[in-house]
Amino acid sequence: MAHPNGFIDLRSDTVTLPTPAMRRAMAEAEVGDDQYGEDPTVNRLEALTAERLGKEAACYVSSGTMGNLIAILTHCGRGDEVILGDESHIFWYESGGAATLGGLPFNKLRTDRFGMLDPREVADAIRAPRPGYPRTGVVCLENTHNRCGGAVLRPEQLRQIADVAHERGVPVHVDGARIFNAAAALGLPVAEVVAPVDSVQFCFSKGLAAPVGSIVVGSRDFIQGVRANRKLVGGAMRQAGVIAAAAIVSLTEMTERLPEDHARARRLAEGLAQIDGIHVDLETTQSNIVIFRPAADRITSEEFIAGMAEDGVKISNYGLRGLRMVTHYQITDEDVEKALGTARSLMEGAAVPVAAAVAK
Numbered sequence: 001m002a003h004p005n006g007f008i009d010l011r012s013d014t015v016t017l018p019t020p021a022m023r024r025a026m027a028e029a030e031v032g033d034d035q036y037g038e039d040p041t042v043n044r045l046e047a048l049t050a051e052r053l054g055k056e057a058a059c060y061v062s063s064g065t066m067g068n069l070i071a072i073l074t075h076c077g078r079g080d081e082v083i084l085g086d087e088s089h090i091f092w093y094e095s096g097g098a099a100t101l102g103g104l105p106f107n108k109l110r111t112d113r114f115g116m117l118d119p120r121e122v123a124d125a126i127r128a129p130r131p132g133y134p135r136t137g138v139v140c141l142e143n144t145h146n147r148c149g150g151a152v153l154r155p156e157q158l159r160q161i162a163d164v165a166h167e168r169g170v171p172v173h174v175d176g177a178r179i180f181n182a183a184a185a186l187g188l189p190v191a192e193v194v195a196p197v198d199s200v201q202f203c204f205s206k207g208l209a210a211p212v213g214s215i216v217v218g219s220r221d222f223i224q225g226v227r228a229n230r231k232l233v234g235g236a237m238r239q240a241g242v243i244a245a246a247a248i249v250s251l252t253e254m255t256e257r258l259p260e261d262h263a264r265a266r267r268l269a270e271g272l273a274q275i276d277g278i279h280v281d282l283e284t285t286q287s288n289i290v291i292f293r294p295a296a297d298r299i300t301s302e303e304f305i306a307g308m309a310e311d312g313v314k315i316s317n318y319g320l321r322g323l324r325m326v327t328h329y330q331i332t333d334e335d336v337e338k339a340l341g342t343a344r345s346l347m348e349g350a351a352v353p354v355a356a357a358v359a360k
């Protein structure tokens with residue numbers, strides 16, 4: 001495939017460009033004022049999404065970060081505590097929005113290798129009503145899990161967390177930025193994956209290739225609150241049908257092909273694992289994300305990234321967790337082989353530490 005950026009871009013699936021079908025749909029979209037509820041394309045997107053996810057209603061928003069923020073604001077009252085994983089996107093990369101804008105402190109729990117929280121730790125973290133304790137407002141999960149290498153939570157795992165939360169009257173929100181990747185990896189309808197939880201945010205602008213937008217789904221009452229909070233943070237839109245039209249194409253044309261991205265990520269992970277000096281957790285590589293670590297005593301992350309970029313392959317840095325490659329519809333089998341070839345040459349060129357060489 002010709003690369004629109006001029007290089008093989010494995011940094012993220014957010015780099016995907018709108019498909020020709022999306023551009024046509026955008027040009028032809030019927031629009032109206034969405035704040036009066038009069039944009040027919042937005043209304044259609046919201047209805048289609050709610051039906052597909054098996055929830056009562058949906059609200060279209062401009063980004064995943066906004067979707068998570070306003071879902072959390074809607075579940076919580078000021079001062080409530082948000083339980084979430086210490087490796088979650090909401091904690092790491094969303095500006096602490098719920099805490100800074102909502103006055104909602106975070107209670108971080110340990111995330112296991114597969115992106116799961118321990119239900120016993122969740123049960124223990126949910127606050128009893130007692131002076132001095134904040135009220136627990138919501139428990140957040142992430143599926144697929146970005147920092148855990150795209151690991152997928154099964155519906156029964158969501159159910160385990162939902163059971164302990166619901167028993168104490170606490171709702172569960174899923175940051176499902178890549179929920180269709182989770183459904184594809186599990187081979188299940190997406191509605192089945194999210195059935196145990198109260199709300200979900202997912203992104204059209206990642207592997208589903210739309211240029212903009214995410215959506216929040218949940219009960220009718222909850223979504224009414226989400227709409228109010230979308231307005232509060234300045235996210236209510238007008239003729240948003242122009243972008244929602246592309247999101248409809250995401251839903252109708254882009255979900256079925258996600259297994260292709262997963263197969264390419266698998267090939268990447270297995271190829272990397274065969275390179276001397278690279279470590280990959282093959283067990284957690286379950287969707288379109290590959291996190292791996294080149295041996296730090298042979299090459300630094302910065303050197304590895306620069307070496308790949310010099311050969312026309314861009315990847316991203318996840319600090320101590322390692323380096324990340326993400327497959328998406330602009331990445332072909334040839335791109336994967338090229339990335340592996342470059343990684344192999346880089347490691348072959350990186351000196352083996354003297355002590356290790358002697359030991360051999």
Ligand SMILES: Cc1ncc(COP(=O)(O)O)c(C=O)c1O
Binds near residue numbers: 014063066
């Ligand atoms: C797991 C996860 N949640 C939320 C988001 C936020 O989405 P956005 O970049 O649209 O704000 C991302 C973005 O990469 C993500 O990976």
